[in-house]
Amino acid sequence: MTAPRLLWGDVVAGDAVPELRYDVTATTVVLGALASRDWRPMHHDKDFAVERNGTRDIFLNTPNQAAWFERYLTDWTGPHGRLGQVTFRMKGSVFPGDTMVLTGTVEGTEVDEAGCGWVAVAIELAVDGDVKTTCSARVAVPQTTDDNPWARRGDQWRP
């Protein structure tokens, strides 16, 4: 399978990033917590989550949600896409049994003074239409097939 390679000129404000749907299980939550070295019990012990946190079940941790957002963006940009900055705001929890839906909209594009092409994307992670987490991301993508944001170092990289 050939990896996608999104080019800066192919993106305009208002474009939609293809939707991602995923059925969350207890394994999703536990695997995500342990992969991010988060040993806190509310991410693997249902009794603790219910009795101490007052939630209905264990829930996805923040670092693993960050990994979901990264995967969502780079599924779209391909491997040349390079994350510059992400901002998260947590509004609610994601539990086993939920189907999480990630949607994204391009908010704008720019080329910075170093010549790097940037795309700003607003992403929402929702369950049954309720937004659980928002993520504003700034990702660099190539301007041409010869361009590679990953080659930028020092003051040529301005995330």
Added chain:
Amino acid sequence: MTVLSEVQALIGVEQYPTTGEFPVERGYIWTTCASVENGNPLFWDDDVAEEITDGPITPPTMLSVWFRPHRWAPGRTEEALALQVHFDLKARFGLPEAVMTDNTVTFYDPVRPGDRLRTHQVLRSVSDEKTTRLGTGRFWVIDVIYHNQDDQLVGVESYTGFGYRRAGASEGVAQ
């Protein structure tokens, strides 16, 4: 000095320099990619990584993973806390509750397997006392700054926290 002026004197000061407990390693990269079904060939195909990123790198969003302490380590008697400045502020201001309102991460040079990262924390700002629907307290912004073993900046996490006392609660002991 008041508590506020003591805290304000810490703004911009590097605190809690820490070196990661283990070198960055590929097992966690693959487990993380598997956990979110991330098929980005940068992390699975060394030829692609060589071509695009000059060798293997970690997913940028794994930055904080390399600093979460082991669940247990020989001789450790207290649980290690990330973001100690946040807990210091809760204690100094006597604010028993806290939430993180948002979290921004900025990515600089890529992190690579074998790197030994280090961090320090910097308090950037503390607000005047404010009342929200949660209670009365203060907002603060703390940066966690990450460098690699070659002193290259690899990332900055910026946390906005709100430490507060619930409406109607008496001054309590900080948790």
